[in-house]
Amino acid sequence: MTSGEPGFGAIARAMAEALRANAGSASGATLQLRHTGSAISCRAWNNAWANLSVDLLPIAKLLRGRPPSALEVQLAADGSYTFTARPDIATVSPGRLVFDPDFRYPGHPRPGLPRPAGTEPTGAPTDPTVLAEVTRLTSEFAELYAGIKGGPPPWASGLGEADLAAAEARIGVRLPEDLRALYLVADGDMRESGLLGPYCHESLGRLVHNYLDGEPGSCGWDDDPDDDGVVFETPPFGHVKRLSRNDWWVTFGTDLAGNFLLVDLDPAERGRAGQVLEYGRDIYGPPRYVAPSITAMLTDVVEALRAGKYESRYGATVAAETGLREEPRSFDEGISDAADLPATVAGLAGPELVQQVYLNDLGDVDLAVFEPLTSLRSLSVNRAGAVTPAIRGLEALESVQIHASRVELAALAGHPVLWDLQLADSPAPLDLTVLRTLPNLTRLSLEGSAVPDWGPVCALPALRVLKLDMAQVRALLGSGHPLPRLAALFVSGRTTLPEMNALRLAFGEHDAAGTVTELSGALT
Structure with a gap:
């Protein structure tokens, strides 16, 4: 018996031979592979053993360059075998069938959320009042920093208004006025001067890349149908919309340890546009509320340095003692x-x-x-x-x-x-x-x-x-x-x-049979 895509015969035989070499011939056995195009995972068993070890090297050589697929061989005790393959690489033990790839659980929106007011990229200059305040705070930080470290903070050079307008045109979003002002002062702080406390802002180019990578916006956790799916609320309640992702969350910073900062342009009723949230490796559950604005973060840092509440660390960092990383009660x-x-x-x-x-x-x-x-x-x-x-x-x-x-x-x-x-x-x-x-x-x-x-x-x-x-x-x-x-x-x-x-056929996906390859053979 053979049907479907040709060229699987050698692969089917190699899988059967690898299975018999490890399962023996006393009973039937099954080998399943997931070939992603760059990696292979396997599961094998027989009537006596729940898990069998199989040499995948000969099979991997035959699969090299082939498109992703799920593959299975069932080997009988007499050496006969049946082979099945299909391009759905998730369809192996345990079984997983997704009939509607656009499906999302409550609180897991797909891209296309309504645009909040004030986020259109107009190309207008940064608000002069906000720019003056951010310039004052960053200048005072630089002065205090120089008194501690003996030299200026190692910031990248500031950008111009045209650079901001071009970036915003690419992402289709106007950034908060204080983030725009920060980029006019310094296009990144990747040597971690401490300007934003335990965080540093990345270059504007990196911001654009992050926003456009995959779905627009930030986050997107537990969005698969087999994920837990429940979206928890960020305390203080009522400030952040209870969503797994948002088109209008813009990642701009990091702690260089797997955690990231975003500005929220689409706040909940009690929040404010431009509030700062943290997500990443150490943030289990909802995004963590950091501050009402970047201006508030700068203010906390400068006030701590002014009061002598800081630690001068090795390298470029001056670590201000702020409340920017205070943890709320666990959810x-x-x-x-x-x-x-x-x-x-x-x-x-x-x-x-x-x-x-x-x-x-x-x-x-x-x-x-x-x-x-x-x-x-x-x-x-x-x-x-x-x-x-x-x-x-x-x-x-x-x-x-x-x-x-x-x-x-x-x-x-x-x-x-x-x-x-x-x-x-x-x-x-x-x-x-x-x-x-x-x-x-x-x-x-x-x-x-x-x-x-x-x-x-x-x-x-x-x-x-x-x-x-x-x-x-x-x-x-x-x-x-x-x-x-x-x-x-x-x-x-x-x-x-x-x-x-x-x-697949029973639950209504009637074109599924056309994507399946089946064949049979026997080992001598």
Whole structure:
């Protein structure tokens, strides 16, 4: 049997030979590869071993120069094998099918957000009042710096108004007036003088590159359908829009340690245009609020130097003692083995700031105990006994994940904003009828749980992402109910490419068969 793209015969045989060399001939075995064009990852198993080691070098040589693809060989004990390949490099164990690549969860906007007032690149000169203030602050910093270090700060030369106008025309955004003024003074501070405290601003050219690299704007975390997806709010609440990314967030600075500064041109109701946020390697969760403006950052640094609150460090840096890196209360909280859960919740510091809770290793629990946490958006219950998810009083809650021996699902009824529900490994049969009362239920995960009736799942009007194990998928397909129109389907555990190809067709992607290559052969 052969179909699809020619030229895979040698690759299929090399995969079968590599598999037999490691799996032996006592039982059947499977080898799956993800070839991205520049790298190869693999997963191999047989009836005796969950993971087999395979020599990929001969296969890699044959794949060199070929386009990305997912490839699989199933080898029988008699040496016969079947081969499947398709260009969807994500379709391997565990299974991942994305039918709508434009789909996003709430708070994860695609590019094209409305333009805020005042962000049009007009080419007008920098506001003279703002320029005068930034010039005053940077001049005072330079004077204080020279008194500490014995020479001027090592800034790059300043730019002209024409340079700013040209850059803004390229990115389609007018920068905040104090950032424009900063570039007129110095086109970058990459030797870290300390002008912006623990941060330095990058060159204007780098700003343009960052903005235009990929989607316009900044950030873009957890935007994939299999990411957690819940967007948490930046404290102080009401200053920053609760979004994973924004066209009007412009990255301009860094701490040279994997963290970055941006100016926010599209603030929330209590914020102000030009406020400064931080994101990056050390910022887990929402962007961190740094300052109301670049001018405010400059003021904090100059006032600290003026008061003698600084450290002269090795190299060019003068480290002012400012509050620019003060950490707010963490947005998440872990609770384990709590003897008195209500007292533990009542004793949390800053309960109004808690947005995510991990509850571990308890017996029976009613989730109404978390009602004092008025900003709670994500709740994960792990290894519990019986769980009663009475969450009507948790009005901000968007995501509930429960791993328990029994779940009283009736308590979920009517929650208005819950869009993510994960019920893993529930041995007691789940009556999912109540899910029809959740108007925004977008993602549902039922892996390993007992589901006697698939009708309620198929009837969910807002359902777009479904996570199941393969036995559940087979039961869903055999239920006779019309299948939900999904943006993505995830299948846990071992899956094969032929199985995933069949699921593509079952869920409505009728052109999928044309992209599949199949062939068979035998080893002597």
